[in-house]
Amino acid sequence: MATPSLIQLVDIPQRGDARGGLSVAEIGGALPFPVRRVYWIHGTAPSVSRGFHAHKKLHQLCVCVAGSVRLSLFDGRREESVVLDSSAKGLLVGPGLWREMHDFSPDCVLVVFADAEYDEADYIRDRDQFISHVHSS
Numbered sequence: 717m718a719t720p721s722l723i724q725l726v727d728i729p730q731r732g733d734a735r736g737g738l739s740v741a742e743i744g745g746a747l748p749f750p751v752r753r754v755y756w757i758h759g760t761a762p763s764v765s766r767g768f769h770a771h772k773k774l775h776q777l778c779v780c781v782a783g784s785v786r787l788s789l790f791d792g793r794r795e796e797s798v799v800l801d802s803s804a805k806g807l808l809v810g811p812g813l814w815r816e817m818h819d820f821s822p823d824c825v826l827v828v829f830a831d832a833e834y835d836e837a838d839y840i841r842d843r844d845q846f847i848s849h850v851h852s853s
């Protein structure tokens with residue numbers, strides 16, 4: 717059986733018209749969970765990388781609504797990456813995945829929908845600790 721990809725992309729319905737774009741993320745559509753927090757990452761220089769952590773429980777949907785960014789995911793065994801450059805695609809990132817963000821375009825705006833409030837205790841910020849965590853669970 718084929719190994720499932722770490723990259724889970726969802727289509728975001730596009731409801732734009734001649735006046736401009738309009739993208740919709742709603743429960744029953746692109747969002748597979750009730751949203752309890754939204755944050756957005758912007759103004760990150762192309763030379764800067766972010767992330768370098770995993771979450772124990774958090775589920776998120778990442779949508780690049782302007783510009784582009786490369787997200788890489790590592791499950792403790794395999795690493796896969798994807799360039800997000802469209803508000804018509806979202807990347808689902810669940811728990812147990814080490815994530816890194818690279819190659820931000822200067823105009824990148826990455827919007828992230830999360831199923832829980834911010835909780836530093838949910839982060840694993842040490843890569844070796846992450847690898848021990850996934851291999852013991």
Ligand code: T46
Nearest residue numbers: 753755757766767768771776778809815817828833834
């Ligand atoms: C993730 C990737 C994709 C808060 O106070 N509240 C928040 O909701 C968030 C997200 C962050 N913060 C604080 C924690 C740090 O002091 O903001 C600071 C920067 O956060 P961090 O270094 O974790 O940012 P990134 O860009 O490395 O990671 C973020 C999310 O934290 C993370 O959950 O999956 O984006």
